[in-house]
Each structure stands twice: as structure tokens, then as C-alpha cells.
Amino acid sequence: xxxxxxxxxxxxxxxGGLDEARAEERAHLEACxxxxxxxxxxxxxxxxxxxxxxxxxxGWRTVPLVAAAAMLLGVLAVVVVRSxxxxxxxxxxxxxxxxxEDAVKLFVDGSQEQSAWARERLLExxxxxxxxxxxxxxxxxxxxxxxxxxxxxxxxxxATWGEEVxxxxxxxxxxxxxxxxxxxxxxxRLQDVLSAVREISGLNIVGDPTxxxxxxxxxxxxxxxxxxxxxxxxxxCTVTGLDYDVRYGVLWIGGPEQLWPAQGLARLENAWVGxxxxxxxxxxxxxxxxxxxTVDMQNAPLSALVxxxREISGLxxxxxxxxxxxxLSIKAQDVRFxxxxxxxxxxxxxxARIENGSVLIxx
Amino acid sequence: MERGSVVDPTDLARHLEELxxxxxxxxxxxxxxxxxVQESLAVAVQALARVRHPEVVGAWLLQILRRRWYDRLRxxxxxxxxxxxxxxxxxxxxxxxxxxxxxALRALPAESRRVLQLRFFDSRSSVEIARVLxxxxxxxxxMIFHALRKFEEVYRRTLAGEKP
Numbered sequence: 001x002x003x004x005x006x007x008x009x010x011x012x013x014x015x016g017g018l019d020e021a022r023a024e025e026r027a028h029l030e031a032c033x034x035x036x037x038x039x040x041x042x043x044x045x046x047x048x049x050x051x052x053x054x055x056x057x058x059g060w061r062t063v064p065l066v067a068a069a070a071m072l073l074g075v076l077a078v079v080v081v082r083s084x085x086x087x088x089x090x091x092x093x094x095x096x097x098x099x100x101e102d103a104v105k106l107f108v109d110g111s112q113e114q115s116a117w118a119r120e121r122l123l124e125x126x127x128x129x130x131x132x133x134x135x136x137x138x139x140x141x142x143x144x145x146x147x148x149x150x151x152x153x154x155x156x157x158x159a160t161w162g163e164e165v166x167x168x169x170x171x172x173x174x175x176x177x178x179x180x181x182x183x184x185x186x187x188x189r190l191q192d193v194l195s196a197v198r199e200i201s202g203l204n205i206v207g208d209p210t211x212x213x214x215x216x217x218x219x220x221x222x223x224x225x226x227x228x229x230x231x232x233x234x235x236x237c238t239v240t241g242l243d244y245d246v247r248y249g250v251l252w253i254g255g256p257e258q259l260w261p262a263q264g265l266a267r268l269e270n271a272w273v274g275x276x277x278x279x280x281x282x283x284x285x286x287x288x289x290x291x292x293x294t295v296d297m298q299n300a301p302l303s304a305l306v307x308x309x310r311e312i313s314g315l316x317x318x319x320x321x322x323x324x325x326x327x328l329s330i331k332a333q334d335v336r337f338x339x340x341x342x343x344x345x346x347x348x349x350x351x352a353r354i355e356n357g358s359v360l361i362x363x
Numbered sequence: 364m365e366r367g368s369v370v371d372p373t374d375l376a377r378h379l380e381e382l383x384x385x386x387x388x389x390x391x392x393x394x395x396x397x398x399x400v401q402e403s404l405a406v407a408v409q410a411l412a413r414v415r416h417p418e419v420v421g422a423w424l425l426q427i428l429r430r431r432w433y434d435r436l437r438x439x440x441x442x443x444x445x446x447x448x449x450x451x452x453x454x455x456x457x458x459x460x461x462x463x464x465x466x467a468l469r470a471l472p473a474e475s476r477r478v479l480q481l482r483f484f485d486s487r488s489s490v491e492i493a494r495v496l497x498x499x500x501x502x503x504x505x506m507i508f509h510a511l512r513k514f515e516e517v518y519r520r521t522l523a524g525e526k527p
Contacts, residue, residue: 011504044429
């Protein structure tokens with residue numbers, strides 16, 4: 001392996017650092033003193049910036065908003081102090097020791113002021129607290145602030161989306177908020193409920209293939225009249241302990257820990273996207289972006305799926321050992337080839353690279 | 364691989380020379396460089412159970428050494444300020460004072476500042492930043508790489524009391 005490329009260092013940071021480095025990256029760091037120094041410089045700087053973020057709150061991007069909020073709070077504080085002694089949540093629970101679980105409790109069950117304070121702490125936590133919120137939400141069903149909790153989870157997710165440029169991404173977001181559904185299902189299996197939502201909405205709703213088979217078999221009641229698609233999905237996920245995200249060009253349903261890992265970031269694209277590509281490889285990358293396919297396979301070995309993809313795309317796809325041959329189910333209509341590759345590799349800890357015009361799938 | 368069972372403290376000795384060299388590049392005197400190495404090894408021994416892969420222990424030690432150096436510079440700045448203002452000193456632990464970070468960020472070109480803010484303050488991944496900026500992901504990662512290196516250099520200068 002040659003010296004680690006600039007982009008690869010940052011990718012290692014994105015993945016969560018040395019613990020999540022690939023075997024060949026670790027081997028190279030062991031062998032190359034210059035790369036070790038570079039890693040140390042970048043990782044230490046990254047730690048400083050992350051540390052400063054947690055110490056300074058929401059960061060500088062929102063300074064005007066913070067200033068405006070501070071002015072407003074200043075006015076409110078004068079009013080409140082005149083009427084009653086102000087109980088500050090920060091006096092009761094030191095900010096540093098407040099766990100996300102405690103913050104959710106304070107947000108849902110605390111006084112209005114405590115709730116607002118806890119909300120800010122949770123928003124500061126960003127993506128790292130989403131899994132905790134998702135796990136906790138079934139316990140708060142029926143509470144007055146349950147809808148606010150759902151909104152908070154959605155807002156934290158939306159902050160991870162950036163300004164997506166693919167039109168299908170924007171179409172999914174639009175439908176989530178604009179499409180209204182009437183659904184009444186009793187004791188239906190989760191997979192049937194999701195099929196019904198998929199059919200009515202016309203959206204690709206894809207379950208993480210690493211989810212246990214019995215997850216789809218669990219039964220639930222769903223009664224929604226004129227509710228938004230987002231509300232219905234939130235409800236389904238609350239009941240089943242799952243969550244959803246807009247990724248891989250589809251509405252992706254998975255476990256909260258897989259969607260929002262506490263350490264590092266879930267990978268959303270295959271390695272080829274960050275590769276330096278030659279002319280031949282660029283042509284392959286262009287096809288991965290442009291070709292759209294429909295795939296509907298149930299319990300198919302990965303090798304069979306790769307054979308199918310090879311056949312319909314005309315691309316050279318190679319499954320490299322030790323990629324394994326896990327059986328998976330996947331159903332998606334008219335999606336970009338690149339996203340199908342992401343769906344069948346990233347959840348399994350696999351990846352796809354382009355070499356000499358071929359797509360290599362492996363660890 | 365089992366967490367906490369793979370690295371022996373004596374493995375750290377293999378990296379001693381590399382640590383010394385790195386410390387000498389940072390510290391102004393050989394004595395201070397040796398102190399820095401000693402302090403970093405002490406921290407590393409305490410945290411050894413967190414290392415999952417023994418082959419990256421060298422990179423991990425260098426990372427610790429840098430963080431300890433920032434702490435030393437920060438403590439020095441605090442001590443100077445305390446002497447000037449006659450205030451009690453802070454604990455000097457391994458924490459980050461946001462003010463020098465702000466100053467170092469302000470000294471960076473706007474584009475570098477933007478990618479670091481998106482990556483570390485908005486917790487966005489490179490892929491998400493690429494979407495925000497409308498640039499290829501590889502380009503964004505390269506931008507983050509150069510921005511981080513520049514930030515580290517400016518941050519060290521800021522902590523040392525030099526003009527960023």
C-alpha cells in the first residue's frame with residue numbers, strides 16, 4: 001500500500017478514528033512514520049475542535065440566532081425574576097454530568113424552562129444523541145410533549161442531511177411532510193404495514209437487510225386518518241423500536257444503533273466516491289451514478305445479487321474475499337445503481353472501490 | 364479482537380525514540396521534550412485498555428503527545444494570565460479552552476473555517492459537507508485535511524502566545 005492519501009485520513013476520522021481503521025490502513029500506519037505523524041496532527045486537531053464544540057455549545061454558525069435568543073431570554077428573565085425566584089435547571093443538574101437519558105426525561109417531564117434547557121443540550125449533542133432519543137421514546141408515548149419529542153428527533157436527523165442535490169432525496173423530504181395517509185391496520189406484520197405505506201406513498205421504503213428476520217414479523221395496530229407520512233412513520237418506528245432516515249436514495253428503516261452509532265459516523269457512500277479516478281474509472285463511476293435499476297430479491301445470497309447486477313448493468317463487478325455471501329432481501333424501484341451498491345455493502349461492513357474500470361466489492 | 368487485552372505496557376517502549384523525536388520538534392528544550400514524553404507515556408499507560416489494535420499504538424501515542432503539548436501550552440498561557448491578574452489558576456487538566464480555538468479559526472481562510480465548522484461544530488460527515496458545498500466528496504476531504512493541518516499549526520502558535 002502506498003502512503004495514505006489526504007482524503008483517506010479524513011475518511012478514517014469520519015469512521016471514528018484508529019479503532020475503526022481498516023486492516024491495511026493500520027498496517028500502513030505501523031510501517032510509515034510520516035503517516036503516523038500526519039495522523040497524530042490531524043486527530044489531535046480534530047479532538048481539540050470537537051472538545052471546543054462541546055464546551056462552547058452550538059458553535060459559531062448560529063451566533064446571530066444565539067444573540068437574538070439571548071436578547072429575548074434577557075427580556076423574559078426580567079419578567080420572570082420579578083414574579084418568582086428563577087429555578088435554573090443547570091443548578092440542579094450540572095451540564096457536564098447530564099446524560100442524554102436524563103436530558104430526554106427533563107425535556108419531556110420537566111418544567112417549561114427545564115424542558116427548553118434540556119432541548120438545547122440535546123440539540124448540542126447532535127447525531128450522537130439520536131439513538132438514545134429513539135430508544136427512549138416508546139416510554140414517553142401519551143405524554144403532552146411526545147409530539148415535541150418526535151419533532152426534536154426529526155430536527156436532529158434533518159441537521160445531518162445537508163443540502164442534498166439529488167432530486168429523489170428532495171422528493172422524499174417533500175412527501176414526508178406533505179403526503180397525507182389514511183391507514184387502518186390491525187395486528188398486521190411490520191413488513192405488511194411497510195408494504196402498504198410503500199404502495200400508497202410510491203416511495204422506496206427499504207429495510208436494513210441486517211435486521212433480524214423476526215423484526216418484520218412483529219405485529220402492530222395502526223390507525224391514522226389524514227396524518228402525514230412522517231407522522232405515520234414516526235408512529236410505526238415508536239412501536240417497533242426502529243427508526244428511519246433518508247439515505248442511499250431511499251427511505252431507509254433500521255435499528256437506531258446502526259443508523260446513529262454513538263462512536264464515529266455511519267458511512268453513507270462507498271469508497272469509490274472519494275477515490276482519485278483515472279479516465280477509465282471515471283467512466284465506470286459515471287455509469288454507477290447514471291444507471292437506474294429495479295431490484296426485488298428475497299433471501300438471495302450476495303453473490304447471486306452481484307451476478308444479477310452485473311448482468312443488467314453490463315458493468316464488471318467482482319466480489320472479493322472475504323466479502324462473505326450473506327443472504328439478503330432488498331426491494332427498491334428505479335434507484336440509482338450506486339445506491340443499490342451502498343445498500344448491499346455498507347450495512348454489512350463491506351465497501352465498493354473502482355479499479356481498472358471494475359467495481360470491487362469487499363471488506 | 365477483545366478490548367483491553369491486546370497491548371502490553373512494554374510495547375510502548377518500542378515507540379520511545381519516535382516519541383522523543385516528535386517531542387523535540389515541538390518543545391523548545393531537550394529537557395522539556397523528555398518531560399513531555401514522560402507525561403504522555405503516563406497518560407498512555409492509564410488509557411491502554413482503550414487501544415483495540417496494537418499495530419496503531421504508535422499513531423495513538425503521537426496523538427496523545429500532541430494533546431499533552433497543547434495542554435502544556437495552555438497551562439503556560441493561563442499561568443501568565445494568572446500572574447498578570449493575580450487570579451487562582453485553573454486545574455490545567457486535559458480540556459479545551461474555546462477561546463484560543465476561536466482565535467485560531469478566525470485566522471484561517473474563510474473556506475477552511477467553513478469546512479471545519481461544518482465537520483466539527485455541526486457534526487456533519489464529509490459526504491454531507493460535499494452536499495452542502497456542492498463539491499465532490501474527495502475534494503471536500505482534501506479541504507478538511509488541509510484545513511485541519513493549518514488549524515493545528517495556527518492553534519499551537521495561538522497557545523504559545525504568538526500572533527496567529
